[in-house]
Amino acid sequence: MTKAHQILQNSMNNPTPLPCHLDQWGVIAVEGSDAASFLQSQLTNSVLGLNVTLIGKQAFGFSATRLIGYCNPKGRLLASAWLGLFSSGSDGNDRFILFLSKDIAASTAKRLSMYVLRSKVKVTDLSNEWVVQGLYGSDAQIAGIEVNANDIALRLPDVLVSEQSVARLLIAGPKESLDKEQDSGERLIVLNALEVLSAIPRIVLATQEQFVPQMINFESVAGIDFKKGCYPGQEIVARSQYRGAIKRRLQLAHVDGISQNDSPCVPGVELFHDKDPSQPAGMVVLAAQSPEDQTRIDMQIECKLEALENGEIHLGSATGPVLKIDVLPYPLLEI
Incomplete structure (x- = not known):
């Protein structure tokens, strides 16, 4: 156990x-x-x-x-x-x-x-x-x-x-x-x-x-009601939904062999893909130390979908720790 x-x-x-x-x-x-x-x-x-x-x-x-x-x-x-x-x-x-x-x-x-x-x-x-x-x-x-x-x-x-x-x-x-x-x-x-x-x-x-x-x-x-009417930014949110403009998604990921104290793994830290290291491919949304392993950090990341198809995603810089992508606990609604 x-x-x-x-x-x-x-x-x-x-x-x-x-x-x-x-x-x-x-x-x-x-x-x-x-x-x-x-x-x-x-x-x-x-x-x-x-x-x-x-x-x-x-x-x-x-x-x-x-x-x-x-x-x-x-x-x-x-x-x-x-x-x-x-x-x-x-x-x-x-x-x-x-x-x-x-x-x-x-x-x-x-x-x-x-x-x-x-x-x-x-x-x-x-x-x-x-x-x-x-x-x-x-x-x-x-x-x-x-x-x-x-x-x-x-x-x-x-x-x-x-x-x-x-x-x-x-x-x-x-x-x-x-x-x-x-x-x-x-x-x-x-x-x-x-x-x-x-x-x-x-x-x-x-x-x-x-x-x-x-x-x-x-x-x-269930954080958006597309039938509720206007609110700030509603037109852009609706357009993103119905015109399929979203090419980035939240994923679960983790890194091994580091602790949260000596890693750059905090919200807002950028991610880089080895196929295009000149620009960020995503960002850390939330991160937490794993209770089962002090050298593992679990995280929510926002990432370009194309970056998930092949190659490696790095934390913090193009030479930073490599992320391992985990399975989401719910299905994504198609956009």
Whole structure:
């Protein structure tokens, strides 16, 4: 049994999965009587018709959670996020909560606020006041997690690891309600690896405005609604879909024999193909150390499709480590 399988198995055998602080995640709240129509006009996915989740309960499934993108007018992603609609149940005030990369939370909230105009909408970056935690385990374990009455919980899609389905949960709340846990190093490594292996991208500061959504498989992981109407960059996103203009895709890959501390394997690092080393062939989207091998880095990469046909793809430079391409966990929708 590898270390990764051991860590997962230990978690599955633990009646109550332990939380891990995810300092790379932030939270934005959008509320007000016009919040739904406002977000509908700004995001790649529809937010209308979302089921309301009570605070202290888990938002689960497409009816209650959505992967969304936020584009600039050129159709390039400024942000991606997991979104849910939550209510306290007492005052009847609902608010949308977006889980996204902390390093872009403030700029994303500021940009959204610029377009509120006269709408009755309030956009608040809660990332400095709230903490985000992650948990993983079996479906039954995660479903059984009791969430504090004042906290927000959103279930992420399960990840298949060695034919074992691993469930994941994000919990966010005020710092005082989510105590700092101890000895979470192994759990953080596993959670980061699970996110990479899900092949569902997350935009960070280094990759802002680099990708049209389809370049990182957004349409294949239910992050775009092509029937919802206008939003910034919508014409370019639609044209890319229906005119077959996308020649780049997100892939899973890994490199062996290096550690994340001494490698250039971080989001935004460019990739080079040995047949055309003069220009980049792609970019790292997300990367994480493998729990089973400290000298292996798993990653999501955005890459030219033609570069996958033959030759080698190198990390960081034309002479950098050679990437090994892995299998995606979902089928790509044809464009």
